[in-house]
Amino acid sequence: GASAASGRAPSVIAAGAAVAGVFVLCRSFAGTRLALVAAAVCVAVPRVGFLAAEARSSALSAALVTWLLVLLVHLVRLVRRGDLVRRSWWVLYSTLLVLGVHVFLYTALVVPVHAAVLVIMGAPRGLWRAWSASAGAAIVVCAPFILFARTQHGQIAFLAHRDASNPRKI
Secondary structure, X not given: OOOHHHHHHHHHHHHHHHHHHHHHHHHHHHOHHHHHHHHHHXXXXXXXXXXXXXOOOHHHHHHHHHHHHHHHHHHHHHHHHOOOOOXXXXXXXXHHXXXXXXXXXXXXXXXXXXXXXXXXXXXXXXXXXXXXXXXXXXXXXXXXXXXXXXXXXXXXXXXXXXXXXXXXXX
16 A cells, blocks of 8 residues: 555665664674674664655665675685685675665765775685676676766755755755
């Protein structure tokens, strides 16, 4: 139906998926207790509640970015243990990144963040090559969308000229 609950349900589910991703990520680094605390804090953050309540794609974008990081950390750990990382994992990474960029264009900015994660985690050279190929393929696939989106900047250009910080203008 077209009720407020059914319109917001996808955002609530996506925000829940983002919180679950925070739990999984924190548990992989610090254990279950701290992961529960991190998930509880994530739920308590007003912005997360706002993402869940509004019927927009922001919560889905947050969930995709969170799970992309979970996947990347998992892949780094697999390689460090000496396990074989199948190409399908990198295809999944690329697919999630493409989907994320199409949901929210600025999701592409997670690519340099993931590069920093690889540096911090001391990822081996082979993993860097696989990640670069995967991220690069995703950006190439997204290029037409990014170029098209660039032509639409006039749709929100007025936002740069508002003076919302002035109480007399509100």
